[in-house]
Amino acid sequence: MAHNFSLHGHPHEVWLARAPSGYTLHIGDHSVAVAMVARGEHVHELTVGDCSERIYVAVRGDEVHVHLDGQAHTLRYTHNLERFSGEEQGEAEAVSRAPMPGAVIAVHVQEGQSVARGEVMVVIESMKMETAICAGHDGTVQKLHVVEGQTFDRDAPLVTLERAEPVA
Amino acid sequence: MLVQNWVFSSVLIANRGEIALRIVRTVQALGLRAVVVYHRLDVGAPAVQRADEAIEIHGATPVAAYLDGAQIVEAARTTGAGAVHPGYGFLSENAGFARACREAGLVFIGPTPELIELMGDKVRARGFVERAGFPVAPSAIEDDEPATFNQRALAVGFPLLIKPAAGGGGKGMRIVREPSQLASEIERARSEGARYFGDGRLYVERFVENPRHIEVQVLGDTHGTVVHLFERECSVQRRFQKIVEESPSPALTEAQRQAICETAAGIARSAGYTNAGTVEFIYGGGDFYFLEMNTRLQVEHPVTEAILGIDLVEQQLRIAAGEPLVFSQADLKPSGHAIEFRVYAEDAAAGYLPTTGPVLMLRVPAGEGVRVDSGIAAGQDVTAAFDPMLAKLIVWGENRAQAMERSRLALRDYVLLGCKTNLGFLSRLLRHPAFAAGEIHTGFLDAHPDIAAEPDLTLATKQQLLASAALTCRPVRDAADAVPILHAAMGAWRN
Numbered sequence: 213m214a215h216n217f218s219l220h221g222h223p224h225e226v227w228l229a230r231a232p233s234g235y236t237l238h239i240g241d242h243s244v245a246v247a248m249v250a251r252g253e254h255v256h257e258l259t260v261g262d263c264s265e266r267i268y269v270a271v272r273g274d275e276v277h278v279h280l281d282g283q284a285h286t287l288r289y290t291h292n293l294e295r296f297s298g299e300e301q302g303e304a305e306a307v308s309r310a311p312m313p314g315a316v317i318a319v320h321v322q323e324g325q326s327v328a329r330g331e332v333m334v335v336i337e338s339m340k341m342e343t344a345i346c347a348g349h350d351g352t353v354q355k356l357h358v359v360e361g362q363t364f365d366r367d368a369p370l371v372t373l374e375r376a377e378p379v380a
Numbered sequence: 381m382l383v384q385n386w387v388f389s390s391v392l393i394a395n396r397g398e399i400a401l402r403i404v405r406t407v408q409a410l411g412l413r414a415v416v417v418y419h420r421l422d423v424g425a426p427a428v429q430r431a432d433e434a435i436e437i438h439g440a441t442p443v444a445a446y447l448d449g450a451q452i453v454e455a456a457r458t459t460g461a462g463a464v465h466p467g468y469g470f471l472s473e474n475a476g477f478a479r480a481c482r483e484a485g486l487v488f489i490g491p492t493p494e495l496i497e498l499m500g501d502k503v504r505a506r507g508f509v510e511r512a513g514f515p516v517a518p519s520a521i522e523d524d525e526p527a528t529f530n531q532r533a534l535a536v537g538f539p540l541l542i543k544p545a546a547g548g549g550g551k552g553m554r555i556v557r558e559p560s561q562l563a564s565e566i567e568r569a570r571s572e573g574a575r576y577f578g579d580g581r582l583y584v585e586r587f588v589e590n591p592r593h594i595e596v597q598v599l600g601d602t603h604g605t606v607v608h609l610f611e612r613e614c615s616v617q618r619r620f621q622k623i624v625e626e627s628p629s630p631a632l633t634e635a636q637r638q639a640i641c642e643t644a645a646g647i648a649r650s651a652g653y654t655n656a657g658t659v660e661f662i663y664g665g666g667d668f669y670f671l672e673m674n675t676r677l678q679v680e681h682p683v684t685e686a687i688l689g690i691d692l693v694e695q696q697l698r699i700a701a702g703e704p705l706v707f708s709q710a711d712l713k714p715s716g717h718a719i720e721f722r723v724y725a726e727d728a729a730a731g732y733l734p735t736t737g738p739v740l741m742l743r744v745p746a747g748e749g750v751r752v753d754s755g756i757a758a759g760q761d762v763t764a765a766f767d768p769m770l771a772k773l774i775v776w777g778e779n780r781a782q783a784m785e786r787s788r789l790a791l792r793d794y795v796l797l798g799c800k801t802n803l804g805f806l807s808r809l810l811r812h813p814a815f816a817a818g819e820i821h822t823g824f825l826d827a828h829p830d831i832a833a834e835p836d837l838t839l840a841t842k843q844q845l846l847a848s849a850a851l852t853c854r855p856v857r858d859a860a861d862a863v864p865i866l867h868a869a870m871g872a873w874r875n
Contacts, residue, residue: 215856217849219842220834228850228860235860237847246847254741254797260847263840269852270740270797276849277740280841282792283804287849289856312733313764315441317575338734338764341619342572361441363764365736 216290217276223290234259308345308371314338315363321371325353333371334358350376382411386701388462388487390415393427394452395467397755398771399677400427403465406693408432415459417452419445424760433459442765446470449477453484463487463700465693469767472676473500489700491600491655491675498651499673503545503583506670512650514643515669517662519585521545530566533584534559542566544573545581552576553620555587590821591664593617593671594629596644597684599695600653603704608645609684609692610714611637615820616809618732623802623825624809625680626719627687630780630818631663640668645709647673656681656696664821679722679772682751686718686776717780719787721806723754723794725768728805728832734768737761737799745790749776749783752794762799770801780818784810805832 214227227238234247237260247259251266258267258280268279274289318335321327327347334345351373358370390413393403400416404427407414416431419442428434435455439445446452449471456464464481466472466489475496481488490496499505503521510516520532523545533540542565544552552572554565566582574580597609613629614622628637644659647670658678660671681692690707699705725735738761744752754771756762762770775790777783791807808831809815814824825831837845850856 215850215853215859217846217853219845219849220837224842224846226846226850226856228856230860230863235851237843237850239843239846242843244843244847246851248848248851256848258844258848258851260840260844263844265844267844267848268741268743268795268797269848271852272738272740272798276852277797278845278848279741279795279797280844280848282807284795284797284801285845286800287845289849289853313736314734315764337575342568342575361444363441365764366733 218288218290219285306348306351306373306375307369308333308348308373310336310338310364310366310368310370311343312338313363313365314343316358316360316370317342319356319358319360321353321356323353323356326376327351327353327373336364336370345370347373349373352376383698383701386412388701389413390432390459390461391463391465391489391697392417392452392456392459392461392486393431393465393467394446394471395465395469396422396425396427396446396766397769398753399467399679399755400425401430401755402753403467403693404430406691406697407465410694410697412697413461415456415461417446417455421761421763421765424757425755426757427755429757435459442763449474449480452477453480453486456481456486457484461486463489463697465489465696466676468676468679473674475500487700489655489696491653491657495651495653496675499657499675501545502543502547502672503581505673506583508651509647509670509673512647514647515667517585517588517669517671519583521583522581523583529582530563533562533566536584536586539587539589540584541587542569542582542584544569544577544579545583546577546579547573556584588662588664590823590827591615591662592629592631592821593622593660594632594640594663594668595658595660595678596641597678597681597692598644598648598653598657598659599692599699599705600648600655600657601699601705602654602702604652605705605708606645606649606653607705607707607709607712608641608648609688609690609712610641612678612680612683613820614680615822616815616824617822618825620822622680623722623724624719624806625683626717626780626783627683628714628717630820636666643668643670655699656692679769680720682753682772682774683718683720686749686751686774687714687716688712689715716776716778717783718774718776719780719783721773721775721787721791722769722802723771723773723796723806724802725762725770725799726802727800728802729834732802732832734764735762735800736764739796740798741795742797743793743795744771745773745793747786747790749786750790751775770796773806784816804834808835 237246249257270277276287317337321333332344354374355372391407392415404414413432415433417437437445471477475493478488478493522529539557542554570580592615600606612627614625616624658674661668742758751774775787
């Protein structure tokens with residue numbers, strides 16, 4: 213069965229199979245002998261082809277974090293179901309998301325309030341700078357996801373806007 | 381090394397992260413009791429584990445807890461601490477807090493509130509330094525005549541830099557290159573200044589393109605002695621915040637070094653400075669002028685400790701206890717070269733955006749000349765609640781080349797998994813020929829965007845990464861193990 217990992221935003225399809233000693237990894241048209249031997253907690257000796265190297269690995273859910281030759285990398289295992297289900301996107305609403313982790317320093321709108329395109333809805337603070345989150349289009353504030361003082365991670369929803377009905 | 385008969389026998393550390401742990405270590409090494417305050421997000425932090433006593437503080441936001449002077453003074457009272465060390469950031473340059481400590485009978489480990497007020501107000505500090513006969517840059521100060529501030533700012537010339545009068549650490553600073561942008565940028569800077577420092581007053585100063593940032597460590601005791609502890613070059617910055625610091629500066633000749641260091645000591649002496657402080661200068665084309673003075677311990681103080689073999693926190697505590705400095709200027713002889721790297725939770729390739737995540741695995745480098753001051757432990761979460769600096773790597777060598785080679789190995793061996801850090805970026809920076817040549821300035825990273833960019837992975841690296849992921853990931857390995865070897869081989873042909 214083929215499996216999919218995303219690495220630096222790019223999908224990679226791989227196929228792992230048992231081999232007389234260790235495993236064979238198929239990546240596209242290539243195949244290579246691979247093996248990994250634990251040398252301690254999180255510490256492994258990875259062999260790919262003729263080349264062995266000490267690596268560090270930590271797993272969290274579908275994420276595999278690997279330290280290889282002085283660099284940390286994150287790979288994400290993509291489940292097949294997830295790969296084939298497209299992202300559902302509501303046409304009538306739009307969610308403003310945090311462009312970076314930070315904290316909310318001011319909320320200028322309330323749920324149910326109408327806003328015009330470009331109007332400042334929330335002011336966030338990240339990297340010691342203020343950034344205004346403005347309405348992308350005319351509409352009504354359907355949901356406020358944050359309150360003043362709250363901290364959030366990257367891509368956290370801040371405000372959900374319902375698009376204004378076009379005037380008939 | 382143990383001290384006796386001091387006016388305090390226990391010290392409360394009003395800070396968090398790596399600096400709280402670093403201060404705890406010295407306090408305990410002197411035979412004193414170390415007390416730390418902590419917000420619940422920091423309950424697993426090394427400083428909290430290591431302190432003799434830890435007391436929880438609360439706040440509307442996590443940062444607000446560490447900024448709540450009244451609560452911290454109360455914590456000192458509750459725990460019987462006789463002194464307060466503010467570290468850097470937070471309340472370290474807050475004269476009101478230093479005064480509140482004094483009024484509560486606590487020894488504040490730092491200069492007097494009057495000195496913090498003089499140097500903490502950047503405008504007053506500039507005026508003081510100028511009057512004392514030391515060099516400063518062309519500027520306009522809002523307070524001189526608020527009604528004409530914008531016009532006077534225009535007259536300074538472009539590009540210019542807007543700074544909060546009460547600011548520090550790069551917060552609220554803005555570069556303006558076009559006269560048309562001036563008014564709106566002044567408004568933003570005012571809002572930021574008001575929020576960070578409770579003070580929206582501003583000043584502007586001519587911005588010198590690509591200058592070097594060179595600072596000088598000073599120490600003054602309460603018996604009138606002031607010495608300098610040589611310079612630190614802190615030119616590699618992003619968003620006005622330092623990333624790498626080193627000493628000695630690769631830019632200065634011996635005569636220039638002496639001139640800049642003696643100027644710093646002269647400024648501190650004119651002010652009657654006590655405790656540890658840092659005089660920051662802008663340096664370009666052989667000239668330098670006063671930028672600001674920080675009336676506290678600096679993040680990068682270990683660079684100075686490494687070349688002089690002096691514990692600056694110990695000196696701070698001894699000075700605060702009233703002891704005279706035991707060395708004179710002539711006794712201070714720097715040896716070798718030291719470089720500090722700040723380990724940040726951030727994505728250099730994505731505009732140095734802060735990152736968050738759990739620390740799944742942590743392994744810090746060790747070796748001759750290698751020191752790591754770290755504020756995190758495996759199992760902790762890196763959140764957006766605090767500054768993204770996680771740790772500092774300080775490397776000493778007999779010369780710059782040896783310090784750089786030791787740094788290369790130390791950065792390679794520094795493993796932190798679970799939250800993206802700038803460690804890979806720091807390795808690329810160290811390898812860059814211009815850095816190796818010491819040709820650095822504050823615009824260095826903007827001039828060399830290739831350092832921040834993630835290099836493309838080689839085919840071999842991709843294979844190694846996919847192999848480690850496939851061999852680690854349960855569903856992949858289980859699927860492979862479920863198929864007998866012969867069938868697996870057929871499967872491969874079938875593909």
